[in-house]
Amino acid sequence: MQSLGFHEAVDSIFSREPRYAKEAYAFLRDALEFTLKRRKKNRKETGSHVSAAELLDGFRLHALQEFGPMTITVLDYWGVRSCEDIGHLVFHLVEAGVFGKTEEDSLEGFRAGFDFEDAFSRPFRPEVPILNDSGGRSVRQYQ
Numbered sequence: 001m002q003s004l005g006f007h008e009a010v011d012s013i014f015s016r017e018p019r020y021a022k023e024a025y026a027f028l029r030d031a032l033e034f035t036l037k038r039r040k041k042n043r044k045e046t047g048s049h050v051s052a053a054e055l056l057d058g059f060r061l062h063a064l065q066e067f068g069p070m071t072i073t074v075l076d077y078w079g080v081r082s083c084e085d086i087g088h089l090v091f092h093l094v095e096a097g098v099f100g101k102t103e104e105d106s107l108e109g110f111r112a113g114f115d116f117e118d119a120f121s122r123p124f125r126p127e128v129p130i131l132n133d134s135g136g137r138s139v140r141q142y143q
Contacts (some may be wrong), residue, residue, distance in 0.1 A: 087109070
């Protein structure tokens with residue numbers, strides 16, 4: 001029944017704010033679950049509140065795991081192009097009563113996140129070879 005409530009909330013959000021695809025909200029929910037499971041596995045914590053930084057890290061790892069080199073393309077298709085966009089998704093779900101928040105939670109916490117290009121493209125770029133110049137120093141070749 002909770003899943004039905006989630007989908008109804010997303011439909012309502014989407015009817016008012018179609019900037020982000022419905023799939024982005026579902027993926028965010030999955031990324032939150034991934035983050036909570038990861039936290040429990042690593043730290044044995046049982047709390048359910050996740051900070052913006054922790055959610056962003058879980059979102060990043062889950063996206064890379066799910067979509068690999070296509071991550072940035074999929075997120076762009078959904079309208080998610082920055083950590084601030086993830087924050088907007090979160091706060092849309094907060095306003096709909098799906099997610100909760102504390103007094104410390106704000107959109108600003110998401111703005112301070114990572115660069116999408118670095119996070120989602122760099123892991124799949126080929127390594128740049130290091131060459132030695134005539135003086136024996138290492139020189140990085142740029143393409």
